[in-house]
Amino acid sequence: xxxxxxxxxxxxxxxxxxxxxxxxxxxxxxxxxxxxxxxxxxxxxxxxxxxxxxxxxxxxxxxxxxxxxxxxxxxxxxxxxxxxxxxxxxxxxxxxxxxxxxxxxxxxxxxxxxxxxxxxxxxxxxxxxxxxxxxxxxxxxxxxxxxxxxxxxxxxxxxxxxxxxxxxxxxxxxxxxxxxxxxxxxxxxxxxxxxxxxxxxxxxxxxxxxxxxxxxxxxxxxxxxxxxxxxxxxxxxxxxxxxxxxxxxxxxxxxxxxxxxxxxxxxxxxxxxxxxxxxxxxxxxxxxxxxxxxxxxxxxxxxxxxxxxxxxxxxxxxxxxxxxxxxxxxxxxxxxxxxxxxxxxxxxxxxxxxxxxxxxxxxxxxxxxxxxxxxxxxxxxxxxxxxxxxxxxxxxxxxxxxxxxxxxxxxxxxxxxxxxxxxxxxxxxxxxxxxxxxxxxxxxxxxxxxxxxxxxxxxxxxxxxxxxxxx
Numbered sequence: 259x260x261x262x263x264x265x266x267x268x269x270x271x272x273x274x275x276x277x278x279x280x281x282x283x284x285x286x287x288x289x290x291x292x293x294x295x296x297x298x299x300x301x302x303x304x305x306x307x308x309x310x311x312x313x314x315x316x317x318x319x320x321x322x323x324x325x326x327x328x329x330x331x332x333x334x335x336x337x338x339x340x341x342x343x344x345x346x347x348x349x350x351x352x353x354x355x356x357x358x359x360x361x362x363x364x365x366x367x368x369x370x371x372x373x374x375x376x377x378x379x380x381x382x383x384x385x386x387x388x389x390x391x392x393x394x395x396x397x398x399x400x401x402x403x404x405x406x407x408x409x410x411x412x413x414x415x416x417x418x419x420x421x422x423x424x425x426x427x428x429x430x431x432x433x434x435x436x437x438x439x440x441x442x443x444x445x446x447x448x449x450x451x452x453x454x455x456x457x458x459x460x461x462x463x464x465x466x467x468x469x470x471x472x473x474x475x476x477x478x479x480x481x482x483x484x485x486x487x488x489x490x491x492x493x494x495x496x497x498x499x500x501x502x503x504x505x506x507x508x509x510x511x512x513x514x515x516x517x518x519x520x521x522x523x524x525x526x527x528x529x530x531x532x533x534x535x536x537x538x539x540x541x542x543x544x545x546x547x548x549x550x551x552x553x554x555x556x557x558x559x560x561x562x563x564x565x566x567x568x569x570x571x572x573x574x575x576x577x578x579x580x581x582x583x584x585x586x587x588x589x590x591x592x593x594x595x596x597x598x599x600x601x602x603x604x605x606x607x608x609x610x611x612x613x614x615x616x617x618x619x620x621x622x623x624x625x626x627x628x629x630x631x632x633x634x635x636x637x638x639x640x641x642x643x644x645x646x647x648x649x650x651x652x653x654x655x656x657x658x659x660x661x662x663x664x665x666x667x668x669x670x671x672x673x674x675x676x677x678x679x680x681x682x683x684x685x686x687x688x689x690x691x692x693x694x695x696x697x698x699x700x701x702x703x704x705x706x707x708x709x710x711x712x713x714x715x716x717x718x719x720x721x722x723x724x725x726x727x728x729x
Contacts, residue, residue: 267430319366579613583605590603594622596676596680597677597680601623601625602623603621603646605618638669641666641668642673644665648660656688660689661691662692665692666678674696674699678698678702681702685704707721
């Protein structure tokens with residue numbers, strides 16, 4: 259019962275620690291979400307302020323442009339009048355002023371075009387951010403709902419933690435009570451064992467002391483029976499001789515008999531009083547001792563059963579691991595040999611006798627090269643071995659689909675063809691989504707899609723099937 263209580267206490271502590279970790283993780287995730295939301299809001303506010311400033315600047319430039327056009331028209335009217343009324347020098351001065359005004363207008367026009375371009379860029383950025391802003395708002399609502407749900411879960415977890423704490427305190431009290439009870443039982447057992455040993459010693463002493471007395475008593479009884487027999491015979495003889503009454507004894511005979519009697523009384527006094535309940539106490543203590551022995555035997559058998567169960571679990575774990583390792587290793591070797599056209603790839607355990615105490619290493623031997631570990635292989639060789647390992651794992655635990663991003667980037671044309679052919683052969687059981695820039699891989703695909711950027715957004719188009727693409 260103490261072991262069970264200890265296990266319950268350990269499991270309760272682990273449950274409470276797991277709940278505490280979940281609460282802390284939820285609080286950290288909530289804090290990160292709040293910080294991200296605040297940063298997004300600040301960025302949107304900054305963009306809106308920038309756009310407002312640009313709009314105000316654009317309006318100010320438009321006003322300046324109107325003023326310059328008005329001044330230009332005034333100058334042109336004055337120039338027309340001066341051409342008629344004033345001399346050529348004044349007209350030339352007005353023309354220079356007009357040219358200067360035109361240059362200023364052109365500069366302002368260029369500035370306006372630049373601002374219009376900047377405003378358009380800002381508007382495009384704002385339009386691009388609006389869906390993100392709406393999405394952030396939706397995420398904010400979802401996060402608020404998630405926050406409320408996490409808070410309710412935290413409350414439930416706190417309540418459960420409090421209940422577990424109370425239950426743990428009860429279990430601790432129960433454990434203390436059982437420990438006290440076991441201590442008292444142990445003390446009582448020790449006391450009964452001491453009394454049992456004392457009683458056994460007393461009984462052995464009494465038996466040792468009673469043995470000679472019993473032998474003496476037996477001898478005396480035997481002698482008494484002989485005397486009675488002799489007396490009966492003598493009485494019968496006396497009766498035959500005519501004496502009806504026994505003869506009177508002599509004082510010497512009486513004195514001898516008195517001495518014998520006093521001796522027997524002394525021996526009886528030396529024996530002393532005998533405890534009549536000693537046998538009953540002995541039986542009770544013996545029964546308690548047998549009960550405790552049976553309980554100890556049951557506990558020992560339970561301990562052995564638990565150890566056997568643990569050994570069985572360890573054996574099953576080892577057998578399962580070694581079976582999976584052997585299957586993956588054989589499949590890895592076969593796939594690696596097919597891709598490399600005769601290469602040798604294998605996996606080796608650091609500690610084959612106890613694989614859970616060591617690691618795992620992968621050895622690769624490409625055709626015409628020496629064997630090396632995966633850590634010393636090149637980027638392309640690592641890519642080949644990684645894909646072979648993933649496809650080998652598929653034999654143990656197949657997945658519905660696999661996504662591979664440019665796994666043929668470091669491979670030459672021949673190895674890329676072999677890899678694409680192998681992935682094609684494995685696609686009957688699972689779906690493979692492969693991102694590639696090589697025609698050798700694209701030509702073996704069932705469906706081909708192209709992705710390109712248009713006005714800052716990704717666009718997807720369907721390309722011709724494999725019959726339209728050649729190696």
